Amino acid sequence: MRTLKFLLRKEFRQIFRNKSILPMIFVVPILQLLILPLAADYAIKNISLAVVDHDHSPYSQKLISKITSSGYFQLTGFCDSYKTAMNLVEKDEADLILEIPEGFEKNLIRESEQKLFVAANAINGTRANLGGVYLGSILRNFNSEVRMEWIPVTRFSPLATIEITSSNWYNPHLNYNYFMVPGILVILVTMMGGYMAALNIVKEKEIGTIEQINVTPIKKYHFILGKLIPFWVIGAMVFTVGMLVSWLVYGIVPLGSIALLYGYLAAYLLSVLGFGLLVSTYSETQQQAMSVAFFFVMIFNLMSGLYTPIESMPDWARMISHFIPVTYFVEVMRMIVLKGSEFHNIITHLVAILLIALVLNVWAILNYRKTSS
Amino acid sequence: MxxxxxxxxxxxxxxxxxxxxxxxxxxxxxxxxxxxxxxxxxxxxxxxxxxxxxxxxxxxxxxxxxxxxxxxxxxxxxxxxxxxxxxxxxxxxxxxxxxxxxxxxxxxxxxxxxxxxxxxxxxxxxxxxxxxxxxxxxxxxxxxxxxxxxxxxxxxxxxxxxxxxxxxxxxxxxxxxxxxxxxxxxxxxxxxxxxxxxxxxxxxxxxxxxxxxxxxxKAYPVNLYAFKDENIYTLQQNILANELTESCFPFGENLHVTLKDETDSSLQDLLKSLKERGHEQIEHQKITPVIEDCFIRLMKE
Missing domain, CATH: 3.40.50.300 (P-loop containing nucleotide triphosphate hydrolases)
Known part of the structure; x- marks a missing residue:
């Protein structure tokens, strides 16, 4: 016990003496949480729209102002012909073209029917798609407003219409930050814990101090614990800083129990540190460790369901994502923070993460034994 | 122990x-x-x-x-x-x-x-x-x-x-x-x-x-001589070329030489032939070997 205590003291002394680690713990989470959610926002805004209005009537004006006031569109061009509008698209100044034909108002009133033409620049598929959908829904809206004006109010609508009203649970305003911030926090904890633990152990190998440690009567598990505990603590600190940032900046307060969140974090960090330890047993230099860890963390990030839903991945990818610890924590974070899930909701996640942690750590320790007697 | x-x-x-x-x-x-x-x-x-x-x-x-x-x-x-x-x-x-x-x-x-x-x-x-x-x-x-x-x-x-x-x-x-x-x-x-x-x-x-x-x-089996001359490189070449020489390697500013034949006449013959080849100022002396001499000899065996 005394040895372990002393190892820990030495480890912390070294960590806090390292000029780059303290800023890493505090500045990196703050910056990443401030920047990433804004950049990783899927809600498409500021779609640039070029309008070709051949009608110049009050109705076409009304339609255009309705579109621009929605906040999703930016009117970047007001052209006389489709050709000039197309030029704007080619110059990348417009994503969508809306063409209002001549006699739009007249036909609308007389024949209560009119056609509009929408063209989208589909290089960025999501943008074009969503832009088209937004525009379509604005037009539908406009359409029904016009209908309201023209069709006399009868007790029963002559046409059977199905109107869909949806209500968004857990994140009623579809605030993208609520969805992203907890996820990004998970990635942060993963990177800090995984990288730093791996690099720290490999550093001892690289400068040869591990040899010196190995000839002392220090027990293997003392040494490993002495390495894991500090990073476990640092991981929890990073997480706390991140939670504070998301509360102060994004106003995200976990609906569920904070104790449960930290309890899961504790288990999760075990698996992340096991990963770091495993990487370190296979690497001789910090450079190797960094490359290997980077490769896996990259996969962890992209396949964990943080950015794209796991359900829409192909089967093989879904299989892989089940073996990625990040997947579980991202889900648990969202469940506890946004849904207020309780212990019994996350039991399977907890079991999964503990299993992963067990496998990684046992593997790492076995491999560590093998490489040095 | x-x-x-x-x-x-x-x-x-x-x-x-x-x-x-x-x-x-x-x-x-x-x-x-x-x-x-x-x-x-x-x-x-x-x-x-x-x-x-x-x-x-x-x-x-x-x-x-x-x-x-x-x-x-x-x-x-x-x-x-x-x-x-x-x-x-x-x-x-x-x-x-x-x-x-x-x-x-x-x-x-x-x-x-x-x-x-x-x-x-x-x-x-x-x-x-x-x-x-x-x-x-x-x-x-x-x-x-x-x-x-x-x-x-x-x-x-x-x-x-x-x-x-x-x-x-x-x-x-x-x-x-x-x-x-x-x-x-x-x-x-x-x-x-x-x-x-x-x-x-x-x-x-x-x-x-x-x-x-x-x-x-002490276990060094043969006599060891140190040779010295102004041009140590050609001296080494000439000593090595001589059939009486067993080994010759540079050691500091000297050449350490052993002979195939332990007799005094063999040493004199070597010196004579070296003088004929222009090594007038040659200095030589019998020395006690050091560990390095032993090592080099053992390594060759």
């Missing part, structure tokens, strides 16, 4: 140590002398339980290096060839750390390191990484000694150290030996061999000769 080390260590296809046996007595200052790649470090790593031998067995202080490695780790001190203390900890912190992991304190064995530590004490708050080479070496020695080991393993402690510090270092070793610590030291420098009680000359994982330095020198 260290008895019966017989092992072949096979790293892939490279035989680093080939059926190596060695017995070091308690309280001895024993030197492993050999060029780079002779297998010195591998032997040290096996004896300090960092490496497993493929074959054979070894004991240190009566403990088996494989089965009882934990007991060995408690009673040996190891100073690797490369400085491997914590560079980001201070001198004092390093020493305290190693004292603690061995379950002792600096005070308890201070008498052992006092002399060495006093030299680096003015810098005790400096980070180990910022020390000069000689001071690093002294600190490493302190850390290896702090738990009062029974056996001290020093792997090339004087490589890359200046001549004055080397001399000082060997004096320190002698004082440690006087304290009853068995010391096993490796070095590529032949001139340090005479400072050991006994030495093993090593080459390619094998022992060429194992004895006291004096006996090894």
């Amino acid at each position: 260290l008895n019966h080390i017989t092992k072949t260590y096979n790293d892939g296809d490279i035989v680093a140590i080939d059926d190596f046996s060695l017995n070091v007595e308690k309280g001895e200052l024993f030197g492993l002398i050999g060029p780079d790649g002779a297998g010195k470090t591998s032997i040290f790593r096996i004896l300090t339980t960092l490496l497993l031998p493929d074959k054979g067995m070894a004991t240190v202080v009566g403990y088996d290096v494989v089965k009882e490695y934990n007991a060995i780790r408690g009673c040996v001190g190891y100073m690797p060839g490369r400085f491997s203390l914590y560079q980001d900890l201070s001198v004092e912190e390093n020493l305290t750390f190693f004292a603690t992991v061995f379950g002792t304190t600096i005070q308890e064995n201070y008498y052992l390191i006092k002399e060495i530590y006093e030299q680096i004490e003015p810098f005790k708050n400096r980070r180990a990484g910022k020390l000069s080479g000689g001071m690093k070496q002294k600190l490493a020695l302190c850390c290896a000694l702090i738990h009062k080991p029974e056996v001290l393993f020093l792997d090339e402690p004087t490589t890359g150290v200046d001549a004055v510090s080397r001399k000082e270092f060997w004096e320190m070793l002698k004082r440690l030996k006087a304290q009853g610590i068995t010391i096993l030291v490796s070095t590529p420098y032949m001139d340090e061999a005479t400072l050991c009680d006994r030495i093993a000359l090593m080459q390619a994982g094998k022992i060429l000769s194992l004895d006291t330095p004096d006996n090894i020198v």
Whole structure:
């Protein structure tokens, strides 16, 4: 016990003496949480729209102002012909073209029917798609407003219409930050814990101090614990800083129990540190460790369901994502923070993460034994 | 003390140590002398339980290096060839750390390191990484000694150290030996061999000769001559070209020469033929061989 205590003291002394680690713990989470959610926002805004209005009537004006006031569109061009509008698209100044034909108002009133033409620049598929959908829904809206004006109010609508009203649970305003911030926090904890633990152990190998440690009567598990505990603590600190940032900046307060969140974090960090330890047993230099860890963390990030839903991945990818610890924590974070899930909701996640942690750590320790007697 | 080390260590296809046996007595200052790649470090790593031998067995202080490695780790001190203390900890912190992991304190064995530590004490708050080479070496020695080991393993402690510090270092070793610590030291420098009680000359994982330095020198089988002339290169060419010559190699400013025939006439014949080839100023003298001569001769055999 005394040895372990002393190892820990030495480890912390070294960590806090390292000029780059303290800023890493505090500045990196703050910056990443401030920047990433804004950049990783899927809600498409500021779609640039070029309008070709051949009608110049009050109705076409009304339609255009309705579109621009929605906040999703930016009117970047007001052209006389489709050709000039197309030029704007080619110059990348417009994503969508809306063409209002001549006699739009007249036909609308007389024949209560009119056609509009929408063209989208589909290089960025999501943008074009969503832009088209937004525009379509604005037009539908406009359409029904016009209908309201023209069709006399009868007790029963002559046409059977199905109107869909949806209500968004857990994140009623579809605030993208609520969805992203907890996820990004998970990635942060993963990177800090995984990288730093791996690099720290490999550093001892690289400068040869591990040899010196190995000839002392220090027990293997003392040494490993002495390495894991500090990073476990640092991981929890990073997480706390991140939670504070998301509360102060994004106003995200976990609906569920904070104790449960930290309890899961504790288990999760075990698996992340096991990963770091495993990487370190296979690497001789910090450079190797960094490359290997980077490769896996990259996969962890992209396949964990943080950015794209796991359900829409192909089967093989879904299989892989089940073996990625990040997947579980991202889900648990969202469940506890946004849904207020309780212990019994996350039991399977907890079991999964503990299993992963067990496998990684046992593997790492076995491999560590093998490489040095 | 260290008895019966017989092992072949096979790293892939490279035989680093080939059926190596060695017995070091308690309280001895024993030197492993050999060029780079002779297998010195591998032997040290096996004896300090960092490496497993493929074959054979070894004991240190009566403990088996494989089965009882934990007991060995408690009673040996190891100073690797490369400085491997914590560079980001201070001198004092390093020493305290190693004292603690061995379950002792600096005070308890201070008498052992006092002399060495006093030299680096003015810098005790400096980070180990910022020390000069000689001071690093002294600190490493302190850390290896702090738990009062029974056996001290020093792997090339004087490589890359200046001549004055080397001399000082060997004096320190002698004082440690006087304290009853068995010391096993490796070095590529032949001139340090005479400072050991006994030495093993090593080459390619094998022992060429194992004895006291004096006996090894005495065992040199033939007469050795030192030749000197202004143009040492052509002199060597000419001596080697002569059929009477057995061997000739440069040694400092001299050429060390042995002859196939031990008779005096053979030496005179060689000198005569060299004079004919223009070496007028030639100086020659019969000398006592040093360890390096022995090593070179043994290596050729």
